Amino acid sequence: xxxxxxxxxxxxxxxxxxxxxxxxxxxxxxxxxxxxxxxxxxxxxxxxxxxxxxxxxxxxxxxxxxxxxxxxxxxxxxxxxxxxxxxxxxxxxxxxxxxxxxxxxxxxxxxxxxxxxxxxxxxxxxxxxxxxxxxxxxxxxxxxxxxxxxxxxxxxxxxxxxxxxxxxxxxxxxxxxxxxxxxxxxxxxxxxxxxxxxxxxxxxxxxxxxxxxxxxxxxxxxxxxxxxxxxxxxxxxxxxxxxxxxxxxxxxxxxxxxxxxxxxxxx
Amino acid sequence: xxxxxxxxxxxxxxxxxxxxxxxxxxxxxxxxxxxxxxxxxxxxxxxxxxxxxxxxxxxxxxxxxxxxxxxxxxxxxxxxxxxxxxxxxxxxxxxxxxxxxxxxxxxxxxxxxxxxxxxxxxxxxxxxxxxxxxxxxxxxxxxxxxxxxxxxxxxxxxxxxxxxxxxxxxxxxxxxxxxxxxxxxxxxxxxxxxxxxxxxxxxxxxxxxxxxxxxxxxxxxxxxxxxxxxxxxxxxxxxxxxxxxxxxxxxxxxxxxxxxxxxxxxxxxxxxxxxxxxxxxxxxxxxxxxxxxxxxxxxxxxxxxxxxxxxxxxxxxxxxxxxxxxxxxx
Numbered sequence: 001x002x003x004x005x006x007x008x009x010x011x012x013x014x015x016x017x018x019x020x021x022x023x024x025x026x027x028x029x030x031x032x033x034x035x036x037x038x039x040x041x042x043x044x045x046x047x048x049x050x051x052x053x054x055x056x057x058x059x060x061x062x063x064x065x066x067x068x069x070x071x072x073x074x075x076x077x078x079x080x081x082x083x084x085x086x087x088x089x090x091x092x093x094x095x096x097x098x099x100x101x102x103x104x105x106x107x108x109x110x111x112x113x114x115x116x117x118x119x120x121x122x123x124x125x126x127x128x129x130x131x132x133x134x135x136x137x138x139x140x141x142x143x144x145x146x147x148x149x150x151x152x153x154x155x156x157x158x159x160x161x162x163x164x165x166x167x168x169x170x171x172x173x174x175x176x177x178x179x180x181x182x183x184x185x186x187x188x189x190x191x192x193x194x195x196x197x198x199x200x201x202x203x204x205x206x207x208x209x210x211x212x213x214x215x216x217x218x219x220x221x222x223x224x225x226x227x228x229x230x231x232x233x234x235x236x237x238x239x240x241x242x243x244x245x246x247x248x249x250x251x252x253x254x255x256x257x258x259x260x261x262x263x264x265x266x267x
Numbered sequence: 268x269x270x271x272x273x274x275x276x277x278x279x280x281x282x283x284x285x286x287x288x289x290x291x292x293x294x295x296x297x298x299x300x301x302x303x304x305x306x307x308x309x310x311x312x313x314x315x316x317x318x319x320x321x322x323x324x325x326x327x328x329x330x331x332x333x334x335x336x337x338x339x340x341x342x343x344x345x346x347x348x349x350x351x352x353x354x355x356x357x358x359x360x361x362x363x364x365x366x367x368x369x370x371x372x373x374x375x376x377x378x379x380x381x382x383x384x385x386x387x388x389x390x391x392x393x394x395x396x397x398x399x400x401x402x403x404x405x406x407x408x409x410x411x412x413x414x415x416x417x418x419x420x421x422x423x424x425x426x427x428x429x430x431x432x433x434x435x436x437x438x439x440x441x442x443x444x445x446x447x448x449x450x451x452x453x454x455x456x457x458x459x460x461x462x463x464x465x466x467x468x469x470x471x472x473x474x475x476x477x478x479x480x481x482x483x484x485x486x487x488x489x490x491x492x493x494x495x496x497x498x499x500x501x502x503x504x505x506x507x508x509x510x511x512x513x514x515x516x517x518x519x520x521x522x523x524x525x526x527x528x529x530x531x532x533x534x535x536x537x538x539x540x541x542x543x544x545x546x547x548x549x550x551x552x553x554x555x556x557x558x559x560x561x562x563x564x565x566x567x568x569x570x571x572x573x574x575x576x577x578x579x580x581x582x583x584x585x586x587x588x589x590x591x592x593x594x595x596x597x
Contacts, residue, residue: 006370014358017399091352095415098318098350099371100343267320 003101004108011083011113025076025117029125032068034132037061040196053198057227058137065129065136066222067195069122069150070157070215074189076121077161078182080114081169088173094267107166107261114162115155122154141229149239150222153246157218160250163257170265195219214249217242270296270423270455271317275326278312278479286312288479289326294457294472299449301470302459303564309479310459311351314427317457318348331422344372347421349412351428357401361392361411364400365418372419379418386414389451390444406437413444417452424448426458430465442468463564475568482571491562497536498566499543500558502528508552515546522570532570 016022041060043050057063084107087093096106129136169178190196192206193215199207210216221242224235231239271294278287287309294300302310315321317328319339328335333342355364362383369379387393390410395403400411409429416424429445430438446469449456460466466473467487475482475490483490503509506526513521513529523530533539536559547554560566 002373003371006367010356010359010363010367013363014356017358090354091350092354092356094315094320094350094352095348095354095368096371097320098343098346098348099368100340101371267315 003096003099003105004112007096007101007105007109008112011109012116014083015113015117025121026124029068029072029121030128032072033061033065033125033129033135036064036068036196037129037132037135040064042197042201053201055198055223055227057223059134061129061132061135062137062226063198063223064196065126066150066226067193067215067219069125069154069222070193070195070218071190072121072125073118073154073158073218074161074215075186076118077114077158078165078186079178080110080162081166081172081178082175083110084166084169085172085175085178088267093265097265097267102262103265104258104261106265107170107257110166111159111162111257115158118158119151119154136226138226139229142226143229146225146229149225149243153218153221153243156246156250157214160214160246160253163250163253167257167260170261189213189215193219194223214246217246221246268296269293271328271330271457273313273317273326273328276313276316276323276328277325278309278316278321279324285479287316287323290476290479290481292328292474292481292484294455296455297453298471299445299456299458299469301466301473302457302476303463303466303473303568304459304461304476304482306461308461308476310461310476311427312479313476314348314425314457314459318346318425319343320348344419345422347416347419347424349416349424349426349429351431353408353412355400355408355411355415358399360397360399361387361403362396364411365396365415368415369418374419382418382420383414386417389447390414406433406440409433409437409441410444413441413448417448420452421454423455423457426456428459428461430460430462438462438465445469463568467564473564475571477572483567487564490564490567494562494566494570495532496534497532497562498522498560498569499531499533499536499539500528500560501531501543502555502558503552504555508554511550512547512552512554515550515552516543519543 015025037060042053043060046053051057054060054063084093087096087106093106097103126136165178165182168181172178193210193213195215199210202210221239224231224239228235271292273290273292276287276290276292277285279285290309290313292313302313304310312321316323317330317335319335319342322336330342331345333345335342355361356367359367365383365386366379369383374382384393387396390413392407392410392414395407400408403411413426413429416426426445430441433441442465445456445458448454458466458469470487472484472486473490474484483493485493501512503512504527509524509527509529513524519531519533521529522532540557540559544557560569
């Protein structure tokens, strides 16, 4: 896809050359793991029984790290389309559209750069979780395959959310529209999922909704491998089912993004 | 040979706004062609259609023999665009912006470096090339915009209001660069402007556009000759005065009459004015004022459109300009 490389490298440069944007993005994972890890700690007061709620995790941070990683992907990915609106408002898009590049490369450069940003944020998130007291404890049988599985999962979920919100931006002319949509869906997507709480603690109707939420799929995959390391048959089938669902939905969304951005992007 | 031909090119925006209305243009290869008209006349929309940024509602155009709708990708390869807005990225260095554009056109890196060096020299930006564009002055940014449209050596360069928002000195400097580019590269340049002097100074041929329609085409000299001399506008104290005067001056045919003003086309105002003032004075009529306009593109415009070229019109354009100015001021 011609244009993808120069446009993505532009996005990455814009990211690390903006000190505020860069540092805030890197600090965010620290805040999240510290705050979420304490604020929502559902095991407090349950003693040893708490570990049963946590599906075998030694502490709450180990339980939610996959969920926090997923919400990080969600929150950063939701803003990936914002730069398309800026490019449109400043006229830069006009230059891109008159160049012999694939129109979808304009959109995918935002998606790929958002995914790269998210991967860096999540790397920091994991480091932060390992550093804080009573933090992340990874299962002893955790393997290189698990690391790869986590990276692939994060990449998929980041691409998914970045694509959805970039595709909205191909015709939108105001930042406020995106902000409004983001505000409308961010908390519902986070709380109507298994990212922070196990299914057993949720109202049945909410749990019914949550099982169709990609945030749940991604959080469940990561949680299962982080807690268990090498998986038994039933854990493996949980991971596999969630992974297949995430993979199919992401591919479908990528195809839709490609088709729409090739034909529908406007100045 | 015509490098650009439009056939009933039309763009209708939402709300049934006919931005461009059955436009038929022929532009010769190797010239600077001016599109002149007030803001909101449809110049930018025409450029956007010819550069394949937007699709026409009906009609089409051929750019270097390529159809802008069916062969848009091929058209994009051979054209360069310098949009009205500042499109280079403030967070990138000057040279990074240019390299990015070069990569859009798959210019090999060594060749791109060579082209970019030459272009930077051409507009005196060598020293600023490694600085972030955010630190450039308004004039520097416009110069960078200009050469960003040239890194891939296009056959046709579109300049949309290249000097909008620049001061007089910087503007004439831009004119020199544009002329220089056309002469050294022998490319076709299509230029839009609502500055008469700009089109007069730069273009070999021009078309005047108003409300999306072609008003007239020709060389600046031809158009001025067509006006057939000076335009004399007389304002009277009352309609009565005016009607009486028109009777007295029955050997002059007015081109336009409004309530209290009459406009005449005269060969030479220096000779004719006494012949007009004398008989009126004898009959006790003293017009409020006489206004003489020497042939210029302004009088051409007035002659064809019936009003002077307004300085500012069209909310969209002025909003954009304000945005540019805000950015320039930073």
